[in-house]
Amino acid sequence: MWKFIVRRLLITFPQIILLSVLIFLMAQAMPGDALTGVIDPNVSLEEKEELRERLGLNAPWHEKYADWVGGIVQGDFGQSFRFKMPVTELLEQRLMNSFWLSLMTLLFTYLMAIPLGIISGRYNDTLLDSSITGYTYLGFATPLFIFALVMLWVFGYQLGWFPTSGSVTPGLEPGSMEYVISKFNHLLLPALSMALIQTVSTVQYLRSEIVDTKQKEFVITARAKGASESRVYNKHIFRNSLLPIAAFFGYEISFLISGTIFVEKIFGYPGMGLLFLESILLRDYSVVNAVVLIFGVAAILGALLSDIILSIVDPRIRIK
Amino acid sequence: MSNKLLELKNLKTSFQIGDEYYAAVDDVTLTVNKNEVLGIVGESGSGKSALAFSVMGLHTRAKIEGNILFNGKDIANITPQELNRLRGDELAMIFQDPLTALNPLMEIGDQIAETLILHNQNMSQKARKERVIELLNMVGIPRPEYVYEQFPHELSGGMRQRVVIAIAIANQPELLIADEPTTALDVTIQAQILDLIRKLKNDMHSGVILITHDLGVVAEMADRIAVMYAGQIVEVADVHTLFENPKHPYTRSLLNSVPADGQDKLHVIQGIVPALQNLPREGCRFSERIPWIDATHHEVNPVLHEVTPGHFVRCTCHKHFYFPDKTKEAELHGNSRS
Ligand SMILES: Nc1ncnc2c1ncn2[C@@H]1O[C@H](COP(=O)(O)OP(=O)(O)O)[C@@H](O)[C@H]1O
Numbered sequence: 306m307w308k309f310i311v312r313r314l315l316i317t318f319p320q321i322i323l324l325s326v327l328i329f330l331m332a333q334a335m336p337g338d339a340l341t342g343v344i345d346p347n348v349s350l351e352e353k354e355e356l357r358e359r360l361g362l363n364a365p366w367h368e369k370y371a372d373w374v375g376g377i378v379q380g381d382f383g384q385s386f387r388f389k390m391p392v393t394e395l396l397e398q399r400l401m402n403s404f405w406l407s408l409m410t411l412l413f414t415y416l417m418a419i420p421l422g423i424i425s426g427r428y429n430d431t432l433l434d435s436s437i438t439g440y441t442y443l444g445f446a447t448p449l450f451i452f453a454l455v456m457l458w459v460f461g462y463q464l465g466w467f468p469t470s471g472s473v474t475p476g477l478e479p480g481s482m483e484y485v486i487s488k489f490n491h492l493l494l495p496a497l498s499m500a501l502i503q504t505v506s507t508v509q510y511l512r513s514e515i516v517d518t519k520q521k522e523f524v525i526t527a528r529a530k531g532a533s534e535s536r537v538y539n540k541h542i543f544r545n546s547l548l549p550i551a552a553f554f555g556y557e558i559s560f561l562i563s564g565t566i567f568v569e570k571i572f573g574y575p576g577m578g579l580l581f582l583e584s585i586l587l588r589d590y591s592v593v594n595a596v597v598l599i600f601g602v603a604a605i606l607g608a609l610l611s612d613i614i615l616s617i618v619d620p621r622i623r624i625k
Numbered sequence: 626m627s628n629k630l631l632e633l634k635n636l637k638t639s640f641q642i643g644d645e646y647y648a649a650v651d652d653v654t655l656t657v658n659k660n661e662v663l664g665i666v667g668e669s670g671s672g673k674s675a676l677a678f679s680v681m682g683l684h685t686r687a688k689i690e691g692n693i694l695f696n697g698k699d700i701a702n703i704t705p706q707e708l709n710r711l712r713g714d715e716l717a718m719i720f721q722d723p724l725t726a727l728n729p730l731m732e733i734g735d736q737i738a739e740t741l742i743l744h745n746q747n748m749s750q751k752a753r754k755e756r757v758i759e760l761l762n763m764v765g766i767p768r769p770e771y772v773y774e775q776f777p778h779e780l781s782g783g784m785r786q787r788v789v790i791a792i793a794i795a796n797q798p799e800l801l802i803a804d805e806p807t808t809a810l811d812v813t814i815q816a817q818i819l820d821l822i823r824k825l826k827n828d829m830h831s832g833v834i835l836i837t838h839d840l841g842v843v844a845e846m847a848d849r850i851a852v853m854y855a856g857q858i859v860e861v862a863d864v865h866t867l868f869e870n871p872k873h874p875y876t877r878s879l880l881n882s883v884p885a886d887g888q889d890k891l892h893v894i895q896g897i898v899p900a901l902q903n904l905p906r907e908g909c910r911f912s913e914r915i916p917w918i919d920a921t922h923h924e925v926n927p928v929l930h931e932v933t934p935g936h937f938v939r940c941t942c943h944k945h946f947y948f949p950d951k952t953k954e955a956e957l958h959g960n961s962r963s
């Protein structure tokens with residue numbers, strides 16, 4: 306198992322380096338820079354050029370890249386032109402907000418997916434299964450941003466059960482009970498909206514795993530031992546079906562990232578996704594670069610996590 | 626007390642295909658006595674596994690008619706709870722493919738221990754572990770303590786089949802059904818596994834049903850042999866009679882196909898068992914495979930006839946059966962091709 310994990314880790318580093326180069330080159334290819342938008346008539350073209358020189362905007366790309374990476378390694382993502390603060394500081398709050406949103410979404414996703422998938426798989430081709438499968442098709446067909454808007458409109462504005470924007474009610478003492486409850490309250494609706502859509506792929510995956518495992522011969526062996534149907538399911542079928550689901554877990558992170566971009570925008574939730582959209586519109590490239598890099602690294606680490614989980618729970622890999 | 630362990634009476638097992646039921650096991654009447662090995666022989670698709678699964682109650686979607694008397698009690702329609710009490714305890718089965726018969730995520734020892742847990746809750750954990758080690762020893766697995774904690778994929782096919790056997794014999798079953806236990810293994814391992822089954826049977830005095838498509842396998846193992854074709858028993862006899870004086874054309878063909886004999890391969894009837902939906906619903910089911918025998922020689926409703934005590938043959942066609950000679954056979958094939 307250790308050999309496998311070490312080997313897997315070794316591929317991760319070049320992946321991350323490649324990602325950073327790509328992000329950097331892409332940002333370079335974008336038209337304009339932070340000074341293009343400055344149309345103050347008091348700043349002449351020569352002065353702008355001088356400023357560019359001073360800020361290092363005219364250096365060759367590999368020097369700029371080395372500069373950028375060197376900063377990141379020391380925790381310095383540069384300066385946000387728009388927020389007039391270090392990107393790192395800006396990211397800190399946003400990252401925590403997105404982290405809680407993702408965690409809550411994952412929790413809801415699995416709380417729904419596991420029982421639904423199990424019921425649907427065990428009682429396949431019954432009415433219960435058909436209704437669950439029907440829900441998954443609906444979930445696949447519904448765009449997340451439309452669903453989130455409907456949720457916001459119904460539960461936020463019409464029924465008024467949940468706050469409609471932000472991550473916490475302003476003016477509360479951080480760390481106090483009210484503060485925590487308010488944070489939780491702000492999370493619920495966006496997390497639930499995302500989970501209700503995101504869960505359908507896991508439900509379908511789990512269902513087909515169970516339907517598949519049911520046909521396996523070792524299940525017949527278990528029945529021939531005299532195991533009851535509930536024991537056959539709990540001890541043999543579910544264990545074998547949940548294994549690939551556990552491995553799927555890391556990949557959910559990629560879905561989460563794309564999900565948060567929509568959902569944070571709709572719910573005005575100040576996380577990484579919202580920051581990403583805002584910064585793109587304002588050409589705040591140092592922030593965009595940092596956000597994309599973090600998204601990319603999260604996705605790569607998610608895949609790594611999947612493989613490590615699999616290597617721990619599956620003896621067929623564990624032994625190697 | 627009667628010597629009969631298992632009695633099948635007009636057993637019929639049907640599967641639904643489309644809107645209709647088709648019988649994969651049709652009107653099978655058979656007896657297995659205590660301490661006896663009954664061989665069931667037939668080509669692939671003749672319904673041997675369907676028969677075994679019926680006895681074990683392992684079919685999930687089949688219609689079962691007739692009686693399955695186990696120690697005099699009909700188990701064809703008992704509750705799942707009653708069935709689970711029997712399975713793994715008094716009734717046990719060895720499966721064809723050891724590569725898929727074990728749970729890939731469970732340690733070998735735990736898979737054997739499960740059978741013990743299910744039928745003897747009072748056994749201490751220590752006693753149970755000792756018993757598992759003992760079983761692993763019995764089936765000839767070296768270093769049992771080590772293998773206990775291994776997973777199936779770490780063992781060879783032959784070793785896995787030994788584990789499957791250990792599971793089956795864990796509670797000393799009265800009836801052991803072995804469904805082609807060596808088909809998936811290579812030849813050298815086959816003989817070892819058969820020896821093992823014979824030895825265990827002698828130790829436990831169990832009744833054994835040994836299923837195979839290879840008459841050579843049952844020749845030295847079985848006391849009696851039932852030959853199955855298209856869901857029906859076509860001939861039953863003790864092993865000597867069957868090998869010395871086979872009656873049914875199908876049995877004779879099977880005997881000629883045993884490679885060790887070095888007999889004339891031309892005296893083997895060509896063809897395969899038809900699919901369930903294509904089985905003739907009346908008349909002699911074997912008639913299609915021997916078209917050179919006049920239709921009038923078959924019975925309208927073929928039944929088993931006792932030709933000598935204990936020797937039964939289905940249909941009357943065997944009385945008129947002959948293998949076509951070489952030239953005729955060649956002609957026959959040539960004709961059917963054109
Ligand atoms: N669950 C099932 N559903 C439908 N047909 C089946 C099923 N199981 C077996 N059969 C059919 O029944 C016939 C006998 O199969 P089987 O008992 O597996 O034969 P054997 O074990 O002698 O090779 C075959 O035609 C097979 O296709």
Ligand SMILES: [Mg+2]
Nearest residue numbers: 673674675805
């Ligand atoms: Mg079979």
